[in-house]
Amino acid sequence: MNKQKTVPLVNSIRASVQSMKEDTQFANDRLRWIGNIKSLVMSLFRLAIILGICYVILGPVIGIVSSSFFSDADRANPMVYLIPREPTLYRYELAVTYLDYWKTMGASLLYSLTLMLLQVVVCSMVGYGFARFDFPLKKILFGCVVVMIVIPTNTVMLPMYMTFSQFDVLGIISLIKGGPVNILSSPIPMYILTLFGCGLRSGLYIYIFNQFFRGLPKEIEEAAFVDGAGTWYTYFRIMLVNALPSVVTVAIFSMVWQYNDTFYARLFLISDDIIISKKIASIEANISNVEKIMDPTILELFLDAGIVLIMLPIIIIYVLLQKQFIEGVERSGIVG
Amino acid sequence: MAAAKTVKKKKWSLSQRRAMKGFIFIAPWLIGFLWFYARSLFMTVQFSFSELTVRPGGGYDLRFVWLDNFIYAFRAHASYKQVLTTSLGNMLVDVPLITFFSLFMAMLLNRKFKGRTLVRAIFFLPVILNSDAVVDAMNLARSMMSGGISSASAEMAAAASSGMSIEYYIQMFSSLGLPEVIIEYVSGAVGRISEIINASGVQIIIFIAALQSIPGSMYEVAKIEGATAYETFWKVTFPMVMPHIITNVVYTVVDSFTKSEVIELAYDTAFTVQNYGLSSVFSLVSTVITCLILVLVCGIIQKRTFYYN
Numbered sequence: 326m327n328k329q330k331t332v333p334l335v336n337s338i339r340a341s342v343q344s345m346k347e348d349t350q351f352a353n354d355r356l357r358w359i360g361n362i363k364s365l366v367m368s369l370f371r372l373a374i375i376l377g378i379c380y381v382i383l384g385p386v387i388g389i390v391s392s393s394f395f396s397d398a399d400r401a402n403p404m405v406y407l408i409p410r411e412p413t414l415y416r417y418e419l420a421v422t423y424l425d426y427w428k429t430m431g432a433s434l435l436y437s438l439t440l441m442l443l444q445v446v447v448c449s450m451v452g453y454g455f456a457r458f459d460f461p462l463k464k465i466l467f468g469c470v471v472v473m474i475v476i477p478t479n480t481v482m483l484p485m486y487m488t489f490s491q492f493d494v495l496g497i498i499s500l501i502k503g504g505p506v507n508i509l510s511s512p513i514p515m516y517i518l519t520l521f522g523c524g525l526r527s528g529l530y531i532y533i534f535n536q537f538f539r540g541l542p543k544e545i546e547e548a549a550f551v552d553g554a555g556t557w558y559t560y561f562r563i564m565l566v567n568a569l570p571s572v573v574t575v576a577i578f579s580m581v582w583q584y585n586d587t588f589y590a591r592l593f594l595i596s597d598d599i600i601i602s603k604k605i606a607s608i609e610a611n612i613s614n615v616e617k618i619m620d621p622t623i624l625e626l627f628l629d630a631g632i633v634l635i636m637l638p639i640i641i642i643y644v645l646l647q648k649q650f651i652e653g654v655e656r657s658g659i660v661g
Numbered sequence: 662m663a664a665a666k667t668v669k670k671k672k673w674s675l676s677q678r679r680a681m682k683g684f685i686f687i688a689p690w691l692i693g694f695l696w697f698y699a700r701s702l703f704m705t706v707q708f709s710f711s712e713l714t715v716r717p718g719g720g721y722d723l724r725f726v727w728l729d730n731f732i733y734a735f736r737a738h739a740s741y742k743q744v745l746t747t748s749l750g751n752m753l754v755d756v757p758l759i760t761f762f763s764l765f766m767a768m769l770l771n772r773k774f775k776g777r778t779l780v781r782a783i784f785f786l787p788v789i790l791n792s793d794a795v796v797d798a799m800n801l802a803r804s805m806m807s808g809g810i811s812s813a814s815a816e817m818a819a820a821a822s823s824g825m826s827i828e829y830y831i832q833m834f835s836s837l838g839l840p841e842v843i844i845e846y847v848s849g850a851v852g853r854i855s856e857i858i859n860a861s862g863v864q865i866i867i868f869i870a871a872l873q874s875i876p877g878s879m880y881e882v883a884k885i886e887g888a889t890a891y892e893t894f895w896k897v898t899f900p901m902v903m904p905h906i907i908t909n910v911v912y913t914v915v916d917s918f919t920k921s922e923v924i925e926l927a928y929d930t931a932f933t934v935q936n937y938g939l940s941s942v943f944s945l946v947s948t949v950i951t952c953l954i955l956v957l958v959c960g961i962i963q964k965r966t967f968y969y970n
Contacts, residue, residue: 371769378766379783381855386786388802451690458683459676466687469694475915475955479924480944481701483708483931487721488697521693531690556682585792605794625801632798636790643789647782651866 386636393417393630400622416630423611424604424631433601434638436512437583443519444530444579445572451522452534453560457546467535473528482592489514489593510594525586530575537571538564574653577646581639605631708941715935730942738939741926745947748921752954755860756913758850760906763861767868768898781869788862796859803855860916864909871905872898903966907959914955923947 345351387407392400396413399405420426455467478485491505492498492514498506508514518524522531545567549559565572590600597604608631609624618624643650673681684691709730711723734741770781790799834844850857875898883893918924923943931940 368774371772371774374769375780378858379780381858382783382786385799385802386790389798392802447689451687454683454686458679458686460680460683463683466691469699470690473694473698475911475952476702476948477915477919477924477951479919479927480948481698481705482928482944483937483941484701484704485697486931487704488701518693518697520689521697522690523693523697527690560686581789582791585790585795587793602792602794628798629802632795635792636795639789643782643786647785648778651778651781651785 389629389632392626393633395626397623400626416626417634419612419616420608420627420630420634423608423615423627424601424634425598426634429598429601429604430635430638432599433584436515436599437580440515440519440524440583441576441580443516444524444527444583445576447520447522448527448530448575449534449565449568449572450560451531452536453538453564455531455535456538457543470528470531470535473523474526474532478525478588485514485518486592489517510596512593512595512599514593515589515595525579525583525589530579533571533575534568537568541567570649570653573646573649577642577650577653580642584639601635605635705941705945708938709945711938713937721937726938730938731946734939734942734946741943744922744926745950748918748923748947749950749954752914752917752921754846754849755857755917756910756958758857759861759864759913760909762857763864763909764868764902764906766861766865767872768894770865771869771872784865785862787859860913863912867905867909867912868902871902875901903962907962907966910958910962911955914951914958918947918951921947 391407391409393416394412394414395405395409396411396415398411399409402410424430451470455463455470486509490507490509492508493505515524519527541564545563546559549563554563585602587600587603587606589595590603595603597607605628609621609628612618612627613624618627707723710725710727712726712729713721713723715721766784770777770784790796831844831848835841879897879901880893883897888896924947927940927943927947930936930943
């Protein structure tokens with residue numbers, strides 16, 4: 326009885342399933358649905374990962390910025406998290422005074438900007454020389470550039486220190502001054518190194534420019550040559566202009582890294598008044614000594630304010646130029 | 662007179678003149694390299710075989726002591742061997758992690774989605790904010806954020822009430838039969854996730870650029886042939902970015918070496934203890950080891966690399 330009733334039902338289901346299977350429209354719809362769900366899940370997954378990683382990167386920055394506004398009471402109150410109840414600008418006032426902010430920042434920016442200009446001019450020249458001219462020993466010399474990238478500067482720090490503590494150019498300075506001079510504790514060694522293509526990560530910049538120039542079509546230069554442009558004119562007015570993406574990349578890299586660098590600043594004993602990233606290290610001790618603030622958790626807040634102050638110019642430059650910068654990194658020769 | 666001039670001009674062929682110009686272009690670097698870099702490298706080697714005493718009036722005296730400095734560093738120095746091995750160990754652990762993490766992130770960021778430029782800008786932030794002071798402050802802020810006494814105790818309470826903690830998961834995975842080494846490696850990596858993220862900014866950008874240089878027709882072919890996403894990754898994407906893996910490995914090794922404790926030790930030995938010979942030994946030995954690692958790794962990868970062009 327029961328069986329008799331179910332048989333036509335089963336048959337009808339079978340028939341409809343069969344028709345469904347034959348119906349390509351339906352099958353396509355189903356596939357599309359599955360695809361949609363799959364891509365939705367994937368993009369949710371991606372969103373979760375990206376959000377998490379952005380938080381890991383941005384979290385401390387947000388923490389530093391927010392705690393630089395904390396007052397003493399906020400710091401002591403365990404209920405306060407990220408948003409201060411009684412925000413204060415006192416941290417910034419003291420940090421600006423103790424860093425001698427405007428003056429130091431001006432000197433610091435001047436230092437890194439001039440070095441950046443030198444880097445761009447020197448490294449692009451050298452990169453161009455390697456990219457476009459054939460000369461004996463070229464492969465070995467370019468190998469030396471790679472060696473400069475690979476061997477950390479720390480290996481040669483001691484001789485560098487010695488060289489600049491008794492600086493002499495082929496005995497000329499000895500003739501004038503009666504002996505080698507000590508040019509440490511001034512930024513001069515850094516300028517000399519950069520001028521001769523051995524500054525902070527110069528090897529990398531030479532490499533970037535070399536790769537980029539190699540990627541430019543030779544026809545540009547040939548046309549310039551036929552039209553009667555000299556080598557230098559071609560280089561400065563044509564090639565350098567075409568290499569703008571890598572110029573932007575190298576400029577930002579060298580500017581920011583120079584600004585952040587404390588290794589060379591420490592090695593060459595360059596004064597804190599020129600290098601703000603070095604001066605920040607002593608801010609806590611100074612404030613503690615002079616203002617008689619002994620609580621380390623409070624002193625941290627002043628450090629945070631100081632950190633925000635020294636990050637500010639970098640962040641501004643980065644926000645303004647980030648699009649060109651990232652495109653530049655992608656298009657310029659870093660990739661090789 | 663005129664004849665002499667033409668003769669002089671003819672002496673230089675076009676290619677010779679080009680070579681001359683090339684030398685002029687690279688001249689600043691060449692002088693600097695020989696004057697500062699090559700000479701300094703030589704001096705480091707020289708220092709490491711000698712005892713250096715600074716003369717009061719400036720200048721220094723070298724006394725050749727053969728291998729004494731090396732013997733002292735490896736036999737008698739309190740911490741050098743240990744610092745060296747931990748630094749190298751960290752490097753060997755970090756390099757594959759950072760390389761694969763950055764490849765993964767690059768693939769994620771290479772897709773088109775809203776706010777991509779913003780996300781990329783954020784990912785590149787650690788490269789821009791790499792000054793010592795800022796990094797220290799960030800680490801402090803990070804420990805306040807995720808650790809700290811209050812949040813740690815909260816975490817412990819939550820773990821106790823639910824019966825779950827990190828140990829529980831580790832236990833679970835090891836009872837699944839996964840080898841202990843892998844579990845420790847992965848859980849260690851998770852613990853240092855922020856360091857890994859901060860160290861992989863440049864690598865991510867390099868990989869993004871590499872991914873964008875893969876011709877789209879390759880993916881079309883793979884799709885037509887019915888390859889799954891997994892197969893496409895291993896058969897198309899991975900071989901195509903292989904040359905850039907070398908670049909990234911080199912970058913990562915050098916970067917992690919520059920930040921390692923060995924360098925700190927060498928710096929302190931030179932400028933605090935003022936034992937210049939020993940400091941040179943420290944830097945020299947670690948540099949040589951790093952170079953050997955680089956040559957080895959690059960050799961291995963290069964053998965398996967497929968060059969498209």
